Amino acid sequence: MPTQSVHHTPDTSAAVRQHAMRALFDQFDSLYEGAIAVDCQGRISWIDDKYMSMLGLRDPQQVLGRDIEQVIPNSLLREVIRTAQPILLDIMEFGQQSFVVTRLPLRDAGGEVVGAVGFVLYERLAHLKPLVAKFATLQQELDAARRGLAEHRRAKYTLDQFVGEAPATVEIKRQARRAAQQDVSVLLLGETGTGKEILANAIHAMSARAGAPFIGVNMAAVPESLLEAEFFGVAPGAYTGADKKAREGKFKLADGGTLFLDEIGDMPLPVQGKLLRVLQEQEIELLGSNKVLKIDVRVIAATSVDLPALVAQGRFRSDLYYRLNVLPIQLPPLRARLADLASLCDALLQQIFERNGTRRRAVTPAACALLARYPWPGNVRELRNVLERACILSDRARLDVDDFAAMLPAEVNADLAAGERAMAGHDGAGATSPASPAVRPYAEALAAFDRAIVENALAAANGNVPAAARLLGLSRAAMYKRVAALSRRA
Numbered sequence: 001m002p003t004q005s006v007h008h009t010p011d012t013s014a015a016v017r018q019h020a021m022r023a024l025f026d027q028f029d030s031l032y033e034g035a036i037a038v039d040c041q042g043r044i045s046w047i048d049d050k051y052m053s054m055l056g057l058r059d060p061q062q063v064l065g066r067d068i069e070q071v072i073p074n075s076l077l078r079e080v081i082r083t084a085q086p087i088l089l090d091i092m093e094f095g096q097q098s099f100v101v102t103r104l105p106l107r108d109a110g111g112e113v114v115g116a117v118g119f120v121l122y123e124r125l126a127h128l129k130p131l132v133a134k135f136a137t138l139q140q141e142l143d144a145a146r147r148g149l150a151e152h153r154r155a156k157y158t159l160d161q162f163v164g165e166a167p168a169t170v171e172i173k174r175q176a177r178r179a180a181q182q183d184v185s186v187l188l189l190g191e192t193g194t195g196k197e198i199l200a201n202a203i204h205a206m207s208a209r210a211g212a213p214f215i216g217v218n219m220a221a222v223p224e225s226l227l228e229a230e231f232f233g234v235a236p237g238a239y240t241g242a243d244k245k246a247r248e249g250k251f252k253l254a255d256g257g258t259l260f261l262d263e264i265g266d267m268p269l270p271v272q273g274k275l276l277r278v279l280q281e282q283e284i285e286l287l288g289s290n291k292v293l294k295i296d297v298r299v300i301a302a303t304s305v306d307l308p309a310l311v312a313q314g315r316f317r318s319d320l321y322y323r324l325n326v327l328p329i330q331l332p333p334l335r336a337r338l339a340d341l342a343s344l345c346d347a348l349l350q351q352i353f354e355r356n357g358t359r360r361r362a363v364t365p366a367a368c369a370l371l372a373r374y375p376w377p378g379n380v381r382e383l384r385n386v387l388e389r390a391c392i393l394s395d396r397a398r399l400d401v402d403d404f405a406a407m408l409p410a411e412v413n414a415d416l417a418a419g420e421r422a423m424a425g426h427d428g429a430g431a432t433s434p435a436s437p438a439v440r441p442y443a444e445a446l447a448a449f450d451r452a453i454v455e456n457a458l459a460a461a462n463g464n465v466p467a468a469a470r471l472l473g474l475s476r477a478a479m480y481k482r483v484a485a486l487s488r489r490a
């Protein structure tokens with residue numbers, strides 16, 4: 001078949017184009033729900049009646065001349081002017097509604113962008129409905145994920161979860177309540193596993209910041225090279241080859257809430273300087289940009305090391321130490337509040353029961369007496385580990401002395417046996433005999449305990465230090481320090 005071609009003169013082309021434009025405009029006029037135009041500075045220059053009624057406005061004078069974002073916060077008309085490019089199809093949120101919109105730049109006779117016009121096409125285009133429905137589902141999923149994340153960032157613990165009634169524990173709780181009422185830095189001091197993180201959570205949960213996030217960073221767990229990015233965030237494309245997207249730092253995530261800095265003694269000196277500046281100025285600078293962000297964060301720091309000693313050695317900045325040490329709270333080790341042992345066992349066994357779903361256990365008074373003879377270098381965390389292991393190894397509902405004996409150093413059991421013999425008068429030398437093998441100078445006995453505990457754990461872990469640290473509920477750093485100290489003493 002011969003192909004037929006139609007030739008148009010320039011005159012007929014222009015006429016067809018004009019006709020098509022008119023038809024398109026007539027069609028378009030009945031299709032859109034509202035239209036708005038802005039000038040080249042993003043100020044509203046025109047709005048039609050339909051858009052006015054969608055926005056609940058009566059008089060155009062209420063909006064004419066105002067910045068577009070003041071009336072339609074999510075408008076991208078300014079972006080259209082900046083790029084001189086249309087956004088042909090988009091979904092724009094307005095309050096609870098989602099509008100399907102199209103945005104076009106407006107040009108003058110010379111082609112210069114002099115403004116932009118936006119149309120709302122919502123629902124008139126039936127084939128967009130599945131897209132809108134999909135968008136609504138995704139939006140709901142995103143909202144749910146955001147709620148979940150916010151929930152996750154709330155404080156996990158309250159003061160009720162800080163178990164104990166010993167006078168020292170009651171005093172700590174009193175200090176925590178006071179700290180919650182004051183919006184100042186708090187420094188929690190205490191050996192590993194004494195409950196510093198629980199207390200930090202509880203202070204946040206009782207403070208005016210309770211509705212905002214509680215964000216924790218453990219200085220010992222983040223490699224030094226990543227700490228700054230972790231804290232302050234990264235600007236988009238800050239590094240070549242790195243994430244092109246911006247990454248929010250912990251300070252930004254904690255904005256309005258509390259930032260918990262665990263093991264602050266492990267913070268490298270350069271980061272200490274930056275932290276001090278942030279605390280003083282309450283603003284952060286994203287890595288890879290000179291953009292400064294205002295933030296409002298309360299810091300609770302914690303340490304298990306002697307910070308003044310680090311200051312004296314030049315490993316911790318004294319100005320930062322004073323800045324953090326506004327309100328210090330000293331958490332005593334478990335061995336100094338043995339009156340809490342029974343209620344701690346009870347609460348921890350309840351937690352283990354809830355988590356593992358096995359039978360609910362208790363500890364006999366005799367077993368509690370045995371546990372009280374152990375100095376607990378890993379404190380409550382170690383107690384929890386020991387109870388958890390006993391629950392795995394024993395079938396008894398009431399855990400007894402022999403359920404724990406194998407887990408504790410021989411010295412603890414020997415002391416108990418000697419004590420029992422002495423009480424029963426079977427050692428031939430009388431209950432108060434000074435020659436009893438169990439009695440020796442406190443420091444010497446403690447050192448022997450320490451050695452036995454570490455050796456015991458190392459043997460159980462086949463010499464693997466991190467595994468032994470886990471068994472004892474100690475941090476790896478704390479365990480390495482103990483092993484080094486023992487080999488120095490040996």
Ligand SMILES: Nc1ncnc2c1ncn2[C@@H]1O[C@H](COP(=O)(O)OP(=O)(O)OP(=O)(O)O)[C@@H](O)[C@H]1O
Pocket residue numbers: 161162163164190191192193194195196197198199262302303304344347380381384475
């Ligand atoms: N008073 C307490 N009541 C109940 N549980 C406690 C208490 N103190 C500590 N724990 C438990 O012991 C474990 C260690 O507590 P936490 O992490 O708060 O200690 P920490 O002092 O922050 O330790 P680290 O210095 O090693 O980070 C957690 O499982 C916690 O639930």
